[in-house]
Amino acid sequence: MTQIIDALTEISDQYDALFVDLWGCIHNGVDPFESAVEAMRKYRQSGGTVIYVTNAPRHRASVAKQLEKIGVAADSYDDIATSGDSARAAMYRGAVGSKVFFIGQPHDQTFFDPLNIIENPVEIQQVPLQQAEGIICCGPVDPMADPEENRADFLYAKQKGMKLLCANPDMVVDRGEHREWCAGALAQLYTEMGGESLYFGKPHPPIYDLARRRLAALGKSTSDARILCIGDGVLTDIQGAQGEDLDSLFISGGLAAAETKTDRHPDPDLLNAYLQKEMVSPRYTIGKLR
Structure with missing residues (x-):
């Protein structure tokens, strides 16, 4: 106890x-x-x-x-x-390929800042989903929207065998008095649909x-x-x-x-x-x- x-x-x-x-x-x-x-x-x-x-x-x-x-x-x-930081290292080692579809908000673009500790890092290019080899998910585009809104994109990604790199395993977070969805909720949905999600944060x-x-x-x-x-x-x-x-x-x-x-x-x-x-x-x- x-x-x-x-x-x-x-x-x-x-x-x-x-x-x-x-x-x-x-x-x-x-x-x-x-x-x-x-x-x-x-x-x-x-x-x-x-x-x-x-x-x-x-x-x-x-x-x-x-x-x-x-x-x-x-x-x-x-x-x-x-x-x-943990997820960025995996991305620059090629965990989800070099052409990636990004899910997140504008302030999350710092995820793609150079990481100099990786020898011969993969050159990452952000592309539309139809051109992507994998997905980088830093969080929902709209943190108040139901994660189910991503189902159609996830179905396509799963069929193409894409891996989803989850940069934040949290499901929800409280911003002030409001509860918001996090990347972990999207990764969970993708996994439940049969896709493969990669996690690097807690737990x-x-x-x-x-x-x-x-x-x-x-x-x-x-x-x-x-x-x-x-x-x-x-x-x-x-x-x-x-x-x-x-x-x-x-x-x-x-x-x-x-x-x-x-x-x-x-x-x-x-x-x-x-x-x-x-x-x-x-x-x-x-x-x-x-």
């Missing part, structure tokens, strides 16, 4: 590093959660290392700019590991490997027993931590706020019923990160 805590400081001295989700934990896409940002600052001041591990379909420099724009303090973290191993490399590059690599994963997504943050055999802290006041009736704390019975239904077992739970 998960242990409900009131503040990160109750457990933080057990860990040398935190792998922390961004959306729903540190900010809501519009404003920062000041108590969460301050908790990260205090943890770093005590000697801990904070890696923001996000399913954002963009490279870390782009995410850092977004954090600055939102108002998340730069001294709240040490580095960033993104699903976009899949590549992004955790990247986060560990980011930690090592800071000269602060540590044992897995001293790493705590924090997030509000049971199917991404918590399931991913379990797959990596890492401890996790579930933020019940994020995506599952209604199901767990989280105010300052979740309702214990509803929380345990929710976790059992989702078949996850975070070591700790907190209403909001603080």
Whole structure:
């Protein structure tokens, strides 16, 4: 059974590093959660290392700019590991071919920025679906539209044997007060239709490997027993931590706020019923990160 805590400081001295989700934990896409940002600052001041591990379909420099724009303090973290970086490396290695059909919004075009760490990268060309060898999906063109609107295109792509590279495995995200669809919902639809989707963000191993490399590059690599994963997504943050055999802290006041009736704390019975239904077992739970 998960242990409900009131503040990160109750457990933080057990860990040398935190792998922390961004959306729903540190900010809501519009404003920062000041108590969460301050908790990260205090943890770093005590000697801990904070890696923001996000399913954002963009490279870390782009995410850092977004954090600055939102108002998340730069001294709240040490580095960033993104699903976009892991997926970009796969794309430039030719995972879905050189001619790709892009699904996403204009700001997601940073996904195609050069990646200099890949030797002899594939030259990527964005083309119409009928000319494509594969699909790059950073998210819906309209995040409020039903993913089913992509069914016709996906049927054609499946028949042509195209692979879909999913740059963000999240299903939904809350932007302010509005819930939006993410690339993971489109990839799930494609898979259900019989297509092949490739994933690189949480809960899949590549992004955790990247986060560990980011930690090592800071000269602060540590044992897995001293790493705590924090997030509000049971199917991404918590399931991913379990797959990596890492401890996790579930933020019940994020995506599952209604199901767990989280105010300052979740309702214990509803929380345990929710976790059992989702078949996850975070070591700790907190209403909001603080």
